[in-house]
Amino acid sequence: MNWLGQKWWVWLVVLLPSVYPFYRYGSGDPVVQANGPEYFLNYTGTVAMVLLLVVISLTPLRVVVGGDWIRQLNRHRRLIGVASWGWGTAHLLFYIVYAGSWSVIVDNFGKIFIVVGLSAWALLLVLAVTSLKKMMKRLGGVRWKRLHRSVYLVSVLVLIHFGMQEKAGVYWTYGLIAAVVLIQVLRMRKEYIRT
Numbered sequence: 001m002n003w004l005g006q007k008w009w010v011w012l013v014v015l016l017p018s019v020y021p022f023y024r025y026g027s028g029d030p031v032v033q034a035n036g037p038e039y040f041l042n043y044t045g046t047v048a049m050v051l052l053l054v055v056i057s058l059t060p061l062r063v064v065v066g067g068d069w070i071r072q073l074n075r076h077r078r079l080i081g082v083a084s085w086g087w088g089t090a091h092l093l094f095y096i097v098y099a100g101s102w103s104v105i106v107d108n109f110g111k112i113f114i115v116v117g118l119s120a121w122a123l124l125l126v127l128a129v130t131s132l133k134k135m136m137k138r139l140g141g142v143r144w145k146r147l148h149r150s151v152y153l154v155s156v157l158v159l160i161h162f163g164m165q166e167k168a169g170v171y172w173t174y175g176l177i178a179a180v181v182l183i184q185v186l187r188m189r190k191e192y193i194r195t
Contacts, residue, residue, distance in 0.1 A: 014051065040097075045162070048086075063187045064190055113160070117157075
């Protein structure tokens with residue numbers, strides 16, 4: 001299980017999803033070819049959200065499940081978090097392509113789900129920049145931890161952004177929220193029992 005602590009496979013996992021949409025596009029998939037920018041917009045947003053939810057679930061899983069394998073996985077929270085921001089940035093860029101013009105983008109700035117999405121992206125940017133070791137030392141351990149707890153706020157904003165989109169479907173969002181809440185509740189219960 002020592003390989004779980006190595007970064008090469010995590011890089012593979014966070015980058016591998018980029019192959020799938022291009023494969024679908026290249027193979028002539030009518031769903032992708034009918035509206036490529038919209039498909040890539042939705043796909044990159046979904047991957048960014050899933051990676052973010054993985055990040056906030058790793059520590060609770062370490063508390064609830066325990067074991068060396070989950071401790072090894074927890075070493076990669078920073079990398080997965082930065083990857084989530086990278087996918088979120090791709091999502092934002094595809095939105096710009098999908099919108100087609102700056103006037104459409106400016107008109108949409110008033111929509112709540114756009115404001116929520118941009119707020120989540122901006123907060124993720126702050127977390128990604130402060131994930132650098134130099135920034136960690138500059139901020140100090142206590143302030144750095146306090147700042148990076150805002151990842152929970154980001155995840156709430158992302159789920160709201162995802163749920164408010166008409167085509168996304170609220171039921172899948174409810175399922176994701178339920179799973180994340182369940183893991184957090186189990187974590188709190190276990191920590192309460194220990195004390």
